[in-house]
Amino acid sequence: MCLAIPMRIESIEGDFAIVETASARRRISVTLLEAPRINDYVLVHAGFAIQKIDERLAQETIELLNKMALSRYNA
Amino acid sequence: MKYILEYRDREKSVALSREIAKVAGQVPMTFMEVCGTHTMSIARFGLSQLLPPSIRLISGPGCPVCVTPNRFLDHAIALSRQNGVVICTFGDMMRVPGSSSSLEKEHALGRDIRIVYSSLDALNIAKKNPELEIVFLGIGFETTAPTIAASILNAKQEGMKNYSVLCAHKAVVPALEALVASGIKLDGFILPGHVSTIIGVRSYRRLFSGRDLCGVIAGFEPTDVLGAILNMAGAVTHKKFELGNSYPRAVSENGNLRAMNFINRVFELCDSNWRGLGEIGQSGFKIREELAEFDASKKFSVCVEKTREPAGCRCGEILSGIAPPFECPLFGHACTPDHPVGPCMVSSEGTCQAYYKYNQ
Numbered sequence: 001m002c003l004a005i006p007m008r009i010e011s012i013e014g015d016f017a018i019v020e021t022a023s024a025r026r027r028i029s030v031t032l033l034e035a036p037r038i039n040d041y042v043l044v045h046a047g048f049a050i051q052k053i054d055e056r057l058a059q060e061t062i063e064l065l066n067k068m069a070l071s072r073y074n075a
Numbered sequence: 076m077k078y079i080l081e082y083r084d085r086e087k088s089v090a091l092s093r094e095i096a097k098v099a100g101q102v103p104m105t106f107m108e109v110c111g112t113h114t115m116s117i118a119r120f121g122l123s124q125l126l127p128p129s130i131r132l133i134s135g136p137g138c139p140v141c142v143t144p145n146r147f148l149d150h151a152i153a154l155s156r157q158n159g160v161v162i163c164t165f166g167d168m169m170r171v172p173g174s175s176s177s178l179e180k181e182h183a184l185g186r187d188i189r190i191v192y193s194s195l196d197a198l199n200i201a202k203k204n205p206e207l208e209i210v211f212l213g214i215g216f217e218t219t220a221p222t223i224a225a226s227i228l229n230a231k232q233e234g235m236k237n238y239s240v241l242c243a244h245k246a247v248v249p250a251l252e253a254l255v256a257s258g259i260k261l262d263g264f265i266l267p268g269h270v271s272t273i274i275g276v277r278s279y280r281r282l283f284s285g286r287d288l289c290g291v292i293a294g295f296e297p298t299d300v301l302g303a304i305l306n307m308a309g310a311v312t313h314k315k316f317e318l319g320n321s322y323p324r325a326v327s328e329n330g331n332l333r334a335m336n337f338i339n340r341v342f343e344l345c346d347s348n349w350r351g352l353g354e355i356g357q358s359g360f361k362i363r364e365e366l367a368e369f370d371a372s373k374k375f376s377v378c379v380e381k382t383r384e385p386a387g388c389r390c391g392e393i394l395s396g397i398a399p400p401f402e403c404p405l406f407g408h409a410c411t412p413d414h415p416v417g418p419c420m421v422s423s424e425g426t427c428q429a430y431y432k433y434n435q
Binding site for chain 1: 076077078079081082084086087090091094110111112113137165192193194195196215216218219221222225267268269270272273295298302323324325326327331333334337423424
């Protein structure tokens with residue numbers, strides 16, 4: 001029950017949004033988010049967006065992983 | 076699949092695995108992954124095989140279906156037998172054995188029991204069928220509780236009279252406190268990433284302050300889990316026990332305050348019974364008195380049969396990290412995903428199902 005999928009907000013209408021990922025498109029509630037915007041990536045759980053993904057921090061984590069993986073080759 | 080595959084990268088996972096081996100060395104460490112979704116993730120991606128033999132992972136009580144006592148299921152079954160009542164539930168609950176039946180069996184006998192993906196689906200069924208009473212089975216931790224709270228507030232706003240929730244929501248942190256108080260030998264917790272998006276890093280601070288225990292909030296992809304373990308391996312070897320957040324892209328210090336507000340408007344804390352852990356104070360959510368019309372336990376008066384636990388089932392000990400699945404005499408024999416005896420084998424986040432499916 002901790003399953004939540006990152007999906008992109010395609011459109012918003014009131015408390016609801018259409019979100020999409022490579023394999024799916026869904027209509028979900030965004031009532032639990034403060035200020036959802038189109039193109040935001042959100043975690044979708046049980047028909048609701050429960051949190052926005054911070055893309056800057058997501059990128060930072062990816063870069064940290066890249067650096068670490070690279071340093072293996074140079075070690 | 077953006078923000079999934081980047082963190083599922085094999086090369087990075089192997090690199091993390093090597094770092095962990097380097098940092099942890101031979102120092103024996105035991106970490107508990109709290110969340111059933113972490114247990115599944117670890118099993119599915121074979122992450123235990125990427126850890127040095129000195130690091131042991133044990134599963135915890137973070138499977139909401141698994142820790143819900145039989146009585147809740149028996150109550151739901153009793154409600155399903157009332158004329159005009161429709162039970163709406165998340166899929167997992169269907170096959171969990173109650174004391175003498177299951178929702179799946181009752182459905183086969185003709186009761187109106189429907190699997191839904193969201194409490195909003197149950198609301199819609201209620202709106203389309205004003206002559207029927209829709210009861211939604213509210214199971215889940217703080218990840219799910221705000222969504223059910225939203226459904227109740229929506230029902231109130233629309234003046235709906237035929238929607239109610241049988242509430243068994245629970246809070247994670249009190250269970251962790253109880254585990255620690257029980258004296259379990261642990262060096263750290265892999266903390267549940269999505270519960271944490273709601274409750275925030277701050278909700279764990281008291282649990283870890285002044286204790287020789289570390290905790291890292293982790294996401295669910297292989298690099299998320301391995302990254303968290305690397306963090307903790309470092310903390311343990313340097314005896315710098317602390318709380319960390321390896322899932323900053325989704326978890327902030329304060330979490331989702333708006334969602335917490337939804338929870339607080341609809342629920343209040345109560346003492347709650349956890350399979351395997353017993354009664355834990357202020358660890359469950361119950362629907363507030365002023366919203367009693369949406370509380371199925373108050374709206375309907377039904378006779379619930381005497382609770383019986385399945386003989387030989389060791390779900391309780393598995394959930395509290397005392398025994399692994401293969402120490403249960405029923406595991407793989409009397410109890411398999413095809414014919415489960417206890418909830419740990421049924422739930423998609425159940426420890427026993429994870430072990431069985433991925434051959435651990």
